[in-house]
Amino acid sequence: MKVLLLSGSPRKEGNSYIALKEIGDELQRNGVDYKIIELGNKPVRGCIACYKCIELGRCVFEDDIYNKVFEAAKECDALVVASPVYFGGPNGSLCALLDRLFMSAGKHLQYKPAASVAICRRGGASATFDSEQVLPYDKYASYRFTILEQCSWTYTR
Numbered sequence: 001m002k003v004l005l006l007s008g009s010p011r012k013e014g015n016s017y018i019a020l021k022e023i024g025d026e027l028q029r030n031g032v033d034y035k036i037i038e039l040g041n042k043p044v045r046g047c048i049a050c051y052k053c054i055e056l057g058r059c060v061f062e063d064d065i066y067n068k069v070f071e072a073a074k075e076c077d078a079l080v081v082a083s084p085v086y087f088g089g090p091n092g093s094l095c096a097l098l099d100r101l102f103m104s105a106g107k108h109l110q111y112k113p114a115a116s117v118a119i120c121r122r123g124g125a126s127a128t129f130d131s132e133q134v135l136p137y138d139k140y141a142s143y144r145f146t147i148l149e150q151c152s153w154t155y156t157r
């Protein structure tokens, strides 16, 4: 059993990473394997609504971070997405990647349990959870994530 822990933050080993590491340590204590992927600070292109992923089963754009997350999404048994809160929502590069991932890898993720974490300094965590980006995709029948839990984490380093 392996859980994919995905951080949307551009800050290497920032607060989102710290929150995910806490989750990872707890998973490990319970005999569950995990893998953390950080999106990093390179540009992430967004979905261009070409709908080619429906034929190809993956996005037409094969950038490194998409390929890495796509492969990990296929292999994982569960998914946790952590996002820093940016102006009351998830950060932009995470949204760009998740739009493409959920459009193209829905079949690899469906029925897998999922959870989300919002990391903020002051506020905006609930808006981030509600934003239809950080795992809201359970709303769309074809993806059918089971959201186990949503938690927010306030930590400033």
Ligand SMILES: Cc1cc2nc3c(=O)[nH]c(=O)nc-3n(C[C@H](O)[C@H](O)[C@H](O)COP(=O)(O)O)c2cc1C
Residues within 6 Å of the ligand: 009, 010, 011, 014, 015, 016, 017, 084, 085, 086, 087, 088, 089, 119, 120, 121, 122, 123, 124, 155, 156
């Ligand atoms: C562009 C930008 C917008 C932000 N907007 C908010 C916000 O609306 N609410 C908040 O509490 N923190 C906001 N923050 C602070 C981050 O959410 C906070 O520092 C978070 O811990 C960063 O997590 P990270 O280290 O994983 O990137 C913002 C930060 C940036 C860079």
